[in-house]
Amino acid sequence: MSEWPTYYTKRGKPIDLNKIEEWASRHLSIENMAALSGISRGSIYEMIEENKQFEQDFYEAIESGKAQSVQMVTNKLLELCEEGHPQSIQYFLERKGGWTKTETIKQEVTGANGEAIQHAVSIKIEFDDE
Numbered sequence: 001m002s003e004w005p006t007y008y009t010k011r012g013k014p015i016d017l018n019k020i021e022e023w024a025s026r027h028l029s030i031e032n033m034a035a036l037s038g039i040s041r042g043s044i045y046e047m048i049e050e051n052k053q054f055e056q057d058f059y060e061a062i063e064s065g066k067a068q069s070v071q072m073v074t075n076k077l078l079e080l081c082e083e084g085h086p087q088s089i090q091y092f093l094e095r096k097g098g099w100t101k102t103e104t105i106k107q108e109v110t111g112a113n114g115e116a117i118q119h120a121v122s123i124k125i126e127f128d129d130e
Helices: 017-025 030-037 041-050 052-082 086-096
Strands: 006-008 014-016
Touching (some): 014 030, 017 030, 030 041
Antiparallel strands (some): 006 014
8 A cells, every 4th residue: 555645625625545545445436435535526526637646646546446456356366276266266267377168068868768769750752744
């Protein structure tokens, strides 16, 4: 987790990018983050338009937060793989190992009591005598 500066809106309300990073790690929307910060979404976008350093730091905090959650989930997945969890191993191999699961289904059809099915085939041949 990085240490981000605190920025202030025109009305003096703080935008704590450390909190933004934390909320981004939980995949909250910018609208949710604004509400939790006690400001409007419009205030965040106004700050982005007017302050290029805020814009850069804000989006970097969001990307950092998202990366942290991906790292946490990846670590958990690898722990489960190491423990021998079959679904986790399969998931990992399919997504990262280029492995594809294939299934072959063989179906045999029989008649009553497992006997062979009798097929009746009739062929009609007609000749045109002209």
